[in-house]
Amino acid sequence: MQCLFTLCGLIAVGFVLLITIYLVISGIPAIREIGLFRFLFGKTWAAGQGQYGILPLILTSIYGTAGAIVIGVPIGFFTAVFLAKAAPKKAANIIRPAVSLLAGIPSVVYGLVGMCVLVPALREWLHLPAGDSLLAAVIVLAVMILPSIISLSETALEAVPKEYEEASLALGATKLETYFRVSVPAARSGIAAAVVLGIGRAIGEAMAIMMVAGNVANMPALTRSVRFLTTGISIELNYSQDGSLQRQALFSIGLVLFLFIMLINAFLNLVLKREKET
Amino acid sequence: MRRKIYEIAGRVLLYGCTAVTVSLLLFLIGYIFLRGIGGINWRFLSTAESVINGTVGILPAIKNTVFVIAVSLIVSLPLGVGAAVYLTEYARNRRLVSAIEFASETLAGIPSIIYALVGVILFCTALKLQKTLLAGSLTLVIMILPTIMRSTQESLKTVPASFREGALGLGSGKWHMIRTVVLPSSVDGIVTGCILAVGRVVGESAVLMYTAGMSMAMQNFSIHRVTGASGATLTVALYHYAKENADFSVAFSIATILLILTVLINFSASFLGRKLGRS
Numbered sequence: 319m320q321c322l323f324t325l326c327g328l329i330a331v332g333f334v335l336l337i338t339i340y341l342v343i344s345g346i347p348a349i350r351e352i353g354l355f356r357f358l359f360g361k362t363w364a365a366g367q368g369q370y371g372i373l374p375l376i377l378t379s380i381y382g383t384a385g386a387i388v389i390g391v392p393i394g395f396f397t398a399v400f401l402a403k404a405a406p407k408k409a410a411n412i413i414r415p416a417v418s419l420l421a422g423i424p425s426v427v428y429g430l431v432g433m434c435v436l437v438p439a440l441r442e443w444l445h446l447p448a449g450d451s452l453l454a455a456v457i458v459l460a461v462m463i464l465p466s467i468i469s470l471s472e473t474a475l476e477a478v479p480k481e482y483e484e485a486s487l488a489l490g491a492t493k494l495e496t497y498f499r500v501s502v503p504a505a506r507s508g509i510a511a512a513v514v515l516g517i518g519r520a521i522g523e524a525m526a527i528m529m530v531a532g533n534v535a536n537m538p539a540l541t542r543s544v545r546f547l548t549t550g551i552s553i554e555l556n557y558s559q560d561g562s563l564q565r566q567a568l569f570s571i572g573l574v575l576f577l578f579i580m581l582i583n584a585f586l587n588l589v590l591k592r593e594k595e596t
Numbered sequence: 597m598r599r600k601i602y603e604i605a606g607r608v609l610l611y612g613c614t615a616v617t618v619s620l621l622l623f624l625i626g627y628i629f630l631r632g633i634g635g636i637n638w639r640f641l642s643t644a645e646s647v648i649n650g651t652v653g654i655l656p657a658i659k660n661t662v663f664v665i666a667v668s669l670i671v672s673l674p675l676g677v678g679a680a681v682y683l684t685e686y687a688r689n690r691r692l693v694s695a696i697e698f699a700s701e702t703l704a705g706i707p708s709i710i711y712a713l714v715g716v717i718l719f720c721t722a723l724k725l726q727k728t729l730l731a732g733s734l735t736l737v738i739m740i741l742p743t744i745m746r747s748t749q750e751s752l753k754t755v756p757a758s759f760r761e762g763a764l765g766l767g768s769g770k771w772h773m774i775r776t777v778v779l780p781s782s783v784d785g786i787v788t789g790c791i792l793a794v795g796r797v798v799g800e801s802a803v804l805m806y807t808a809g810m811s812m813a814m815q816n817f818s819i820h821r822v823t824g825a826s827g828a829t830l831t832v833a834l835y836h837y838a839k840e841n842a843d844f845s846v847a848f849s850i851a852t853i854l855l856i857l858t859v860l861i862n863f864s865a866s867f868l869g870r871k872l873g874r875s
Contacts, residue, residue, distance in 0.1 A: 319771040320686050326678025327687070330699040330745065333738050337706065337714050344717055396613035404610050413614065415866060416621050422858040423624065424799035426831045427851045430838050431624060434631075434848075461620060468617070492599070494606040522707025525801045525831075529839055548709045555716065555806050572713040576706070583705045587698075 338576075345573030348566035357570065363535040363545070365554060365564045372550065372571055378538040379547040379578075382452060382527070383520040386459035390520075391513055393460075394467030398512075401468070402475035403497045421465035429529030432458045437530055444541060450532030452544045458526050463516040470515055474508020475501055507592050514586045521578055524548035547575045625855065632852030635845050644814045652846050654853075656814045657833040660729055663817060664804065664829055665797050667733035668740060669790060675737070676744030677779075677786060683745075684752040685774055704742040708802040711739050715807035728826045729815070732808030736800060740793035747792060751785020752778065788868045795861040798854065801831035810836050830854055 349357050352370050360371015397417075401410050436457060441449035478501045486496040502509070524546075532543025533553050545553065551568050558565040643653030679696065687693045715735030725731035755778050763773040779786075809826035812833060817825060828836055830850055838847035 323678050323682035323686050326675050327682035327692070327696050329675055330679060330696055330703060330741060333741070334699040334702050336718070337710070337738075340714055340717050341710070393613045393616055396609045397617045400610040400614040405614075413618060415862065416618060418866070419859060419862050420617075420621050420624075422795055422799065422862050424801065424831050424834075424854050424858070426801045426834045426838075427624075427628065427854055430834060430844075430847055430851055431627060433838060434844060435627065464617060464620075492603060494603055494610075495599075498606065518705055518707075522709065524707065524709040525805075525835065529835070548707065551709055551713065552802060552806075555712070560721070569713060569717070572710055576710055579706060579710070580702075583702060586705075587701070 341569065341573050341576050344566065344569040346570075348563060348570040349573075351563060352567065352570075357567075358574075361537065363550070365558070365567070368563070370563075370567045372547070372574065374535050374537045375545055375547045375550045375571065376574070378452065378544045379521055379575075381538045382455050382459060382531075382544075382546060383517055385452070385456035386463055386520045387513065387516060389456065390460035390463045390516060391467060394464050394512070394516075395471060395509065397464075398468045398471035398475060398509075399497055399502065402472045403501060404493070417465050417468050420461075421469070425462065425523060425526040426529070428458055428462055429526035432526065432530040440541075446541055448532065448543065450530060450543050451541045452531065452538055453540045455527040455531040455544070455546070456540075458530055459520045459523060462523060462526060463519045466519055467512045467516045470512035471505070471509045474505040474512070477508070478504045507589055511586060511589045514582060514589055518579060518582045518586065521582070522548060522575070524552045528552055547571055547578070551575070628848060628851045628855055631845070632848035632850075635849035636852060640849060645812045652843075654812075654830070654833060654846075654850060656812055657828050657830050657850070659817070660808070660815060660825075660827045661798065661829040663729055663815075663825070664733045664736065664808065665794055667730065668736040668797055669793060671734065672737045672740050672744055672793065673786075673790065676741050676789065677748050679741075679745050680748035680752055681774060681779075683749055685770070685778065700742040700745050703738065704746075706739075708739065708800060711735055712803045712806040714738075715803055720807055725823070726826070727807060727809045728824060729808045730823050730825070732804045732829075735803050735807050736797055739800070739803065740796050743793045743796060744786075744789040747789030748782065748786050751782035751788075754785075755781050784868055784871055788865050791861055791865045791868065795858065795865070798829075798857055798861070799831065801829075801835055804829050805832050805835065808832070812836065 348370070357370060357372060358376070359373050360369065361373050362369045362371050363374060401413060405413065432454060436454050437449035439449070440446065440451065440454055482500050482504055483496050486500040487493070491499070527546055528549045531546065531549060533545050533549055534543040535545040535550065536542045538544050550571050554564065554568055558568060639651060640653055641658065642655055643651045644656050645652050683693055683696060715731060719725050719731035719734050720727055759777050759781065760773060763777045768776070809828065810832055811827040813827065815825040815827050830853065834847050834850040834854070837843045837850065
């Protein structure tokens with residue numbers, strides 16, 4: 319019996335190895351054919367003309383994620399402080415399930431609402447020819463990372479020992495001063511982990527932004543139609559021919575995205591480990 | 597004076613940001629229901645899309661979704677529970693435990709578009725399953741494994757050591773003890789894990805779009821044709837109607853159904869979780 323259970327345990331490791339190996343094997347050939355430098359720093363992606371430069375995709379992913387973090391983190395952070403510290407119990411008990419509901423909504427649903435509400439609204443307000451843009455994607459991503467930021471920060475804030483806060487209150491600090499100057503610094507590595515997790519979520523999202531970003535491989539600008547690393551794969555995966563250079567280049571994009579994610583995960587583990595130690 | 601400003605500003609930020617979060621959710625739910633609920637009726641749920649009859653039904657998508665959920669759970673459940681049992685009951689080698697836990701965290705962090713790529717290379721091409729619901733389900737097995745593993749592990753940890761000692765003291769073997777004492781008392785956690793996994797499968801679209809196909813036709817699920825079935829689940833159908841057909845009323849009706857499913861899944865998971873916390 320033990321053998322069987324050990325095998326089950328090892329399967330997760332096996333899957334990770336399998337994914338890594340397959341992505342490397344199928345991602346390398348195209349990079350070799352195109353040239354690593356021309357692939358990573360080429361400014362045009364035009365599969366029809368045999369140009370495979372993914373710099374615009376990389377930059378779009380970085381800008382889009384940064385934008386989502388800039389909008390999503392403050393809102394999520396203050397909501398988490400409210401839920402963990404300031405909210406009356408009843409209110410917190412209603413808001414908490416609402417946040418987890420927000421986390422459970424499928425990404426295509428976010429994409430659909432983005433397509434029907436956000437994109438036309440942006441077109442009107444900013445007088446654009448089309449509302450499909452980096453800005454729309456950033457807003458959708460910000461909403462989508464909100465729940466993970468809230469719930470992870472809240473857990474960290476709730477783990478702060480009561481004594482710290484009581485000491486601060488006893489010294490004459492107001493409640494709010496206590497929250498922001500005692501509880502938040504004490505929970506900072508948990509909050510940092512929440513932000514890193516948010517980054518991971520944002521950089522990996524594909525379907526929702528495929529519906530609002532316009533998907534033209536431009537260099538990123540807020541009001542321009544853009545293509546992310548994720549959407550760069552998803553837009554062409556169904557149309558590329560098996561075994562063609564285009565299909566192989568998509569796997570190479572996958573490899574680059576995978577490396578990004580692994581980097582973020584390693585960072586997340588580091589942050590979490592530091593939290594455990596303190 | 598400065599303290600007063602600090603106090604007011606802090607309060608405004610706390611309440612304001614929470615209000616933003618809550619109103620976002622209310623807006624999403626309200627807007628989707630308002631645009632989608634009108635299109636939902638029995639015919640919508642019980643027929644297939646047909647130009648001749650002029651019907652737009654989503655029964656095939658519902659059936660495909662159920663099929664994908666069933667297959668991925670049937671394969672993933674034993675693997676996930678087995679891995680959790682190994683980690684909490686058998687494992688002695690600390691290195692191996694941390695390797696397995698690291699692997700499970702890594703799997704949980706990989707975005708679904710990467711799973712889609714792996715599914716395309718591994719299941720559709722290398723294993724020659726083509727674009728079928730089976731290939732999609734098998735890809736999802738890898739994706740939901742960490743969910744089931746983690747929640748089983750959590751609940752195995754809450755089984756008191758005295759239960760184990762009692763069973764072993766009465767002369768039970770290890771496997772017998774796990775089967776009759778440990779697993780039954782952590783069934784709540786396993787079910788919660790399954791519900792969370794179902795939630796992930798229902799919400800998944802990128803993987804299924806590229807590994808399971810986008811057809812809206814009724815599939816044949818009879819036993820010897822099942823490997824050939826290929827079609828859209830609810831989320832993929834939503835994408836199909838919204839982006840390719842620009843038929844937003846159908847898309848919003850599907851979104852409404854997905855929203856209702858999400859609410860049900862969330863509530864049952866948190867209900868079970870609370871029950872688990874109490875015992």
